[in-house]
Amino acid sequence: MSDDHVRIQLRLFASFSELTGQRELELDVPQGTTVGGLRHILEQQYPALRAYGNHVLIAVNYDYADAGRELHSGDEVGIFPPVSGGSF
């Protein structure tokens, strides 16, 4: 990893892990990358995610994060579709 990148742990859930074929991956992103920027990077890599539009939820270190939040080395980033626990 070069100095101008940060390394994050990415975890994908539900349909996102099936669409991408990944449940966990380590990713190096440029320093200063925000949650919104990461989403853009992932959409390039996995175009199927684009269909979700704004229905993509992202959590940093187990906390829901806004698009403007900057990522830091060692962050765990969870990415998933809207939740559907319980019963209707």
Added chain:
Amino acid sequence: MSRSLCELTETPIDRSRLLKSVRDPAAGAVVVFDGVVRNQAGGRSVRYLEYHCYPEMALLEMRKIAHSVLRDFPVVAVAIIHRTGRLEIGESSVQIAVSSAHRADAFRACLFAIDTLKRAVPIWKKEHYLDGECWIEGATNDE
């Protein structure tokens, strides 16, 4: 003293433990929400459901709900247990118990807890039908 219990389990929910955890001499009412797997969804016959979760975060979000319940409602105790893995028709996916001095507060707090859980706790269900399967994705806040 306020109390809460939050758990994820891969085995059937232990209702007696749930009830015991909210019982209190000061509580005259206990309200329980029991979410049960149905045999129908959108006109299709469901064979069974599969619940997946983001365990560390789901537990934290469940604790946030319990904290809000105890802070914002005059209740005595709250317990939330959600099951994960494969569930058959008729089995409980989630049970929430709230105790309070009088019934109205426990009903209101329990409704708040299940509504918030369905929006915020990272748990997803996949419905398995006779002829296929489908991830069920919930609503977002802007809907």
